[in-house]
Amino acid sequence: MNTPEDAAPPAVLEAQDVAVHYGGVKAVDGFGLKLEAGRICGILGPNGSGKSTFLAAVTRLVPLTRGRLMLDGEEYHNTPAASLAHRGVARTFQTVRLLPDLTVLENIQLGADLRAGGGGVKQWFRRTAVPEAVEEAIERTGLGAVRSARPGELSYGMARRVEIARALATRPRVLLLDEPTAGMNQAERREVSQLMQKLRDEGLTQLLVEHDVPMMVDTCDRLVAMKSGELVTEGAPAEVVRDPAVQEAYLGKRGRNHA
Numbered sequence: 419m420n421t422p423e424d425a426a427p428p429a430v431l432e433a434q435d436v437a438v439h440y441g442g443v444k445a446v447d448g449f450g451l452k453l454e455a456g457r458i459c460g461i462l463g464p465n466g467s468g469k470s471t472f473l474a475a476v477t478r479l480v481p482l483t484r485g486r487l488m489l490d491g492e493e494y495h496n497t498p499a500a501s502l503a504h505r506g507v508a509r510t511f512q513t514v515r516l517l518p519d520l521t522v523l524e525n526i527q528l529g530a531d532l533r534a535g536g537g538g539v540k541q542w543f544r545r546t547a548v549p550e551a552v553e554e555a556i557e558r559t560g561l562g563a564v565r566s567a568r569p570g571e572l573s574y575g576m577a578r579r580v581e582i583a584r585a586l587a588t589r590p591r592v593l594l595l596d597e598p599t600a601g602m603n604q605a606e607r608r609e610v611s612q613l614m615q616k617l618r619d620e621g622l623t624q625l626l627v628e629h630d631v632p633m634m635v636d637t638c639d640r641l642v643a644m645k646s647g648e649l650v651t652e653g654a655p656a657e658v659v660r661d662p663a664v665q666e667a668y669l670g671k672r673g674r675n676h677a
């Protein structure tokens with residue numbers, strides 16, 4: 419479903435009437451949203467409502483049954499997932515995917531190289547200098563002190579921060595985060611929220627999928643509520659969470675990480 423919008427910032431990324439069906443399972447069924455430049459949009463919805471499938475569709479990891487995907491008004495629903503980094507789209511996943519034998523810096527650098535298609539492992543082994551974008555990502559995420567640590571030496575919250583840094587090292591314009599605070603304690607969740615708001619203030623457009631409703635209200639500029647693959651409602655976070663349809667669909671049933 420398209421989401422009519424009258425706010426000033428232009429849409430960097432727009433999804434219209436997106437459907438992803440797996441046989442008879444309508445994981446996403448006519449959902450859409452606009453990501454406005456320099457803002458954080460959150461998708462709220464109970465388990466199984468289609469949030470991750472929608473992110474997979476937007477990042478071209480699953481084919482669309484129907485719908486349109488646009489970056490800066492230009493259709494990209496035939497662009498391969500591997501080319502999206504070049505178009506300025508980066509994402510993080512629900513689970514931490516770091517290589518245990520590499521340092522934080524190496525994980526960020528290798529991940530960024532592979533995603534950007536910059537020659538991959540061969541080029542990485544030939545490197546003598548750390549690319550500016552990698553240094554910048556480490557600085558933006560406050561990981562300087564642990565740049566030489568291995569993932570096993572990091573707290574869970576720090577390891578997840580490395581995932582965000584790796585996505586940032588591709589210098590995206592749009593960052594999509596799939597449950598970045600899953601498994602974190604309250605302090606770590608607050609830190610992720612603060613990091614996202616700092617990145618927003620630096621101009622980064624973000625889409626957040628998360629179960630922690632208070633964190634979403636604190637972090638997002640707008641919320642889009644989803645249920646059974648469809649749009650329930652959207653708008654300012656405080657209004658969306660008060661909406662009776664959202665209360666019934668989501669807030670009555672606690673998400674697994676909802677504090």
Ligand SMILES: Nc1ncnc2c1ncn2[C@@H]1O[C@H](COP(=O)(O)OP(=O)(O)OP(=O)(O)O)[C@@H](O)[C@H]1O
Pocket residue numbers: 440443444445446463464465466467468469470471472
């Ligand atoms: N590959 C698949 N094949 C068949 N059904 C799938 C597949 N992936 C997801 N589904 C189904 O699609 C629906 C939406 O799942 P999805 O994981 O997108 O929801 P979600 O909102 O991200 O859930 P959660 O909050 O638990 O991560 C669910 O009913 C799920 O079982």
